[in-house]
Amino acid sequence: MGSNFISPNRHQQYLFPPSLQDWLPEDHLARFVVDIVSQLNLRPLSEAYAGKGSKVYHPDVLLSLLFYGYATGLFSSQKIEQATYDSVAFRFISANTHPDHDTIATFRKRFLDQLQPLFVQMLMLAREMGLLILGKVSLGGTKFKANASKHHALSWGHACELEQQLQTEVQELMRLAEKADAEEIAGGMTIPEELSRRQDRLAAIASAKEKIEQRAAERYAQEKREYDEKAAARAAKAKQSGKKPHGRDPKPPEQGPRKKDQVNLTDEESRIMPSSDKGFEQAYNAQAAVGVDTMLIVESHISQAPNDKQEINPAISALASLPEELGEVEAILADAGYYSDGNASACEEAGMEPFIPPRREKHNQPLAERFAKPGPLPAEADPISKMKHKLKTIDGRALYAKRKCTIEPVFGIIKHVMGFRQFLLRGFKAVTGEWTLVSIAWNIKRMFALNV
Template structure:
C-alpha cells in the first residue's frame, strides 16, 4: 500500500472555494489589499465615465501594480499572465484577469495621482505607528530610461549628418534634371528619395533646436552661479579677506559638440553609472527615514550630479502632511556638499550632516577614541557642521546613512528587480518612481508590523 499523499486532480471541491483560503496569514499580497482598502481612491474611480463595458476597479489595478513592483514583476504583460499563474496575483485580482493594455493605460493615465497615493500610504504607516519623521538620509541612484543610448544624437554629429543629407539632396536633384539624358538606377524613385531626406533634415533641425535651447538654459544657470561666486569673492575682499583659489571664469554660451538628445525619450540624459561606463537614464532621488527605512520623499532629475538636489527634496519633505512631523537631521554624502546646501538646510530648521569630502574607511585608532573637539565660536554653518562630523555622536549618526538609504536602493534594484523605467518623459518617470517607492514602503511596512 502506497504511503504517498494522494494526488487527485479530478474531484471537485466539496464546498465553493474562497480566495481567502488561498494565501497564508501575513502574506504580502494580503497586506497590499489591506492597505489599499484604507486608501481614498475616489479621484481615480470618479474618472471613469460609466459608459461601455464595466471597468476593473482601481483597487484591483493599483493592487496588481503595487504587488508587481514589490515582487519584481513590473511588466503589464507579465502581471496579466500572473493573474492566471500566481496564487498571490489571483488573490489580489479576486479571480479576475485585467489585460495588459488595461494595466498599462491605468499606470500612465493616473501617473499624476501616484504621488498623492504615496503620501496616503505614509499616513497609513503613521496610523499604524510605524513611522515618525525625524532623521533623514538622502541619496540618489541612476535608473535606466526606456530608451537606448544608441538612439542619442550629439550636436556635432547632427551637423555632419545634415551636411551629408544636403549633399545627397543636391545630387538627387541633379539626377532628376538629367533623367531624360541618363538612365537612373533600377528601383530608384528620385522624388521619394528627396522627400525622405527632407523629412529627416526637418527632424534633425528640431532636435538641434532642442539641444540649443537646453544649452541656453544651462548657460543662464551657470551665469547665475558665476555671478554669485564673483559677488561672494568681492564681499570677502571688502572684508579684508583674501579669497581662496583662482577667480572663476565666465561660462561660455552656445551648444557644445557633445551635447546630446535621445530620439526615443528626449527628456532622458546620458549619465555615468557606478559600475562604469554610461547609460541613458535618470537620476532618481529618495529621502529615507533612518529609523524605519521607509521612503519619505522622492524626486527625479535629469542632472547626473546630486549637488542641486537638496533644495528640491527639502521642498518635498516640507509639503508632507503635518501629522507626519518635520525632519530634524539630513544625512548625505559628499556629492551633495555645497555651502548653499548647508545654508538651505539650516534655513529649513534642518540640521545638516553632509560629508565635505569622501570619508576614510579606517580612522586611526587614537583619533577614533579621542575626546570631542571644543565647539567652535564661529557662526559659519560650514564650520559648525565640520565640528559636528568630528564628534563621536556625529560620526555615529552619519554612519547610519550607509545602513539605511543604500540598502533601500540595493533591495529595489536587486530584489524587486527595478532597474529600468517603463514610462517615458520626466513627469511620467517621476510618477513611476513614486509607484516604486510606494511599493517599497508597503513591502517594508509588512515587515515592520511583524516585528
C-alpha cells in the same frame, strides 16, 4: 515495505466551491496589500469611470495588482495579467478575475498623476500604525536605466556633419531631377522618394539641434549663476582680507552647445549619465529620502542631472509640504555629492539640521583620527562651520554613519531583490510617476515587514 506517500488527486471534486480566503495564509503580503489599498481614498479614481462605457474593473483591484506586482518583481502588464492565472496571490488580489494587460497598462498610464496623493496617504497610514517616525531622514540618489538605448542618440557635432551631408545630397538630387531626361539615373533610384527621405531626416535633425541648443542655454544660465556666486564670494574675501585669495579665479562659462552635447531620439528627456561600472548609460537620476528609524521612503522625485548637488532644494520643498500630522524633519543626512554652502544654508533655513560632509572621507582611518575630538567652536561661527564641526564630533559621526545603512539598502533591495533596474515608461513625467509607484511598492513591503 510499503510507501507512505500522500497521493495527489488533481481530479478531486468539491461539494462546495473553495473560498478565496482559504487560498493564502493570514500573514501573506498579498492580504496586506489588499488591506492597505482598502483604506485609501480612491474616490478621484473611481469618479473618473462614473457612468461611462461598460463595466470596468474597480481601481482597488488594478492598484492592488500593480502594487503587489512591483513589490514582487513583476512590472510588465502582460506578466501581471498572466500571473492572475498562474499565481495564487494574484488570483486572490484580482478575486479570480483576469484584467487584460491593455487594461492594466492603460490604467497605470492614465492615473500616474494620482499616485503622489496615494503615496502621502500611505505615509499617514504608516503613522497611524505606529510605523513611521519622521525625525531624521537620509537622502540619496541612484541611476536607473531609461527605456532607451544610449546608441540611439544624436550629438551636436554629428548632427552638424550629417546635416551638411544631407543638404549636399538634396542639392545633387535636385540637379538630377532637373536633368533626368538628359542624364542616366542610377538603377533603382527614385528621386522623389530619396528627396522626401532626406528632407524628413533634415527636419528631425533640426528638431534635435533645437533641443540641444535649449539645453545648452539652460546649462549656461546655471553655470553663470554659479560663476557669479563664486566670483562674488572671492571678491568679498579679498575685500575683507585686503589680499588676493589663493588659487585661480573662476573661469567664466561658455555659451552655446558643445560638440558632445546630445539628445536621445527614443526618450529625449532621459540623459547620458555615468554608471557604476565607470561607463555611461542612458538613465534618470532617482532620488529618495528615507526615515532613519524605519527606512520608509518619505520623499521621492526624478532628476535629469547626473549629479546630486541640485537635489537638496526639491527634497526640502517636498518634505516641507508633507502633512503636519507626520511630524517635522529634524535633520537631513546626505553624502558629499550634495554638499555646497548654499545647500547647507537651505537646510538651516528650512529648520532641518544638515549633516552633509564637504568631501568624501577615506576608508580605514587611523584609530587616533577616528576618535579625535575637534577643537572648540568659535562663538561667532557661521552655520556652515557649525555643521563641519558637528560632523567631527563623536555624536555627529555616529548619526551620519546611519546614512549609508539606511538609504543604500533601500536602493539595493529595489534593484536586486525587487528586480527593478530599468524604467518601462518614457518621458520625464511618466518616469516620475513610475518611480512613485516603485516607492509605494517598497513602502508596502517595508510596512509589512515592520508590522509582522
